[in-house]
Amino acid sequence: MDTIASLFSFITWPVSWVIVQFHKLYGAVFGPDTGWAWGLSIVSLVVLIRIALIPLFVKQIKATRNMQALQPKMKAIQERYKSDKQRQSEEMMKLYKETGTNPLSSCLPILAQSPFFFALYHVLSNIASGKEIGVLNQDLVNSAREAHIFGAPIASKFMDSPEAVAALGASLTDVRIVTAIMIVLMSASQFFTQRQLMMKNVDLSVKTPYMQQQKMLMYIFPVIFAVMGINFPVGVLVYWLTTNVWTMGQQMYVINQNPTPGSKAQDSYLQRLLKSVTHHGEIRSRRHKAVVKAIVAKGSDRNENERRFIGGLAKAGFAAQADGTVVKSDAAVAEAEGIAAPKRQQPKRQSKAQRQAGGQQAKHDEADEAVVETAEESAGETAQDAAPKTSLEKKPETPAKGGAQAGGRSRASSGNRQRKGQQRPKHPSSKK
Structure with missing residues (x-):
């Protein structure tokens, strides 16, 4: 960490100068050697940096939403050119160019904030060692070393030895309690920020791998901060906790006032x-x-x-x-x-017993209709046979034996038709 911080030593002078200016302001109110004066100076540094980064934050929001909208097209390109990685990359770059999307824009606030973070870490490390750095002379370094935040020096760490903590005028127990609480708050604020983003400000109509990646980051980032936090000085924990709280509040404002479409x-x-x-x-x-x-x-x-x-x-x-x-x-x-007109109701579903009973009733109704029709036909035929003969009709002669038999058969046939029409047919459920 010290090696990385030394790479950003060029920015330690402006960072130390800003801290000193805020320290003069708060020192006049709380005292120059108090933890409130130095702690609020670090908080004010964070606020100043985050205000300067608001334009980048706006670009981050736009880039994130554009990436969410492009996920279906990106997935289609990956499936189409899965065997040709070079063509896949070319099509991706073409898609970014056509839509004006920059994938790195979503990381701009973090990238822009990193130099200030490492520069502050470098300043606090030199304060812990009692060395001058930037515009901090020896008197200011000694004043910062003696400043305690809730009993923990701003230059102490969770993993410091008892001797190193005692040299700063504090106890190891106080340092570890304060740093542990700040690490938990830092990780919790990071988790809540990511969670409210995923639960409220994501287009639910589009299911993409991007959402799964964001869910993974929601759990991975807090763990990373917790592991790294044990090696951060108290002053750096103040810086990172403040920037997390700022991000959380900024995200809540965006969610309430400029939400993602479809969320x-x-x-x-x-x-x-x-x-x-x-x-x-x-x-x-x-x-x-x-x-x-x-x-x-x-x-x-x-x-x-x-x-x-x-x-x-x-x-x-x-x-x-x-x-x-x-x-x-x-x-x-x-x-x-008109749009809210009631929908047509579907008929209720009948049970098996109800359907069988309905079928039997239908058969009975059909049988009754058949009986009525047969009776009407028979009545018509009987009326025709019983009609009086006209005067033009010639009376038949006395029939012979054969004629009598034919007449008898005719009358018997008519009687049979009459009886047949009047008979009620057998029930359809009978076997015969």
């Missing part, structure tokens, strides 16, 4: 905006108008959260305009009510 955070944001519109009857903020304008411009490409927001506006009697404003619209209410 849970966007749904919450749009629901809050919908309540504001229904309450005030208009969109007041310029930033909110820009959000509504972007949603309207998407048209049919809106995600589920955005469609729900437009539908909510319509139900409340508002229509979103292309310039980001809203107007009262009765047509929007009618359209929303």
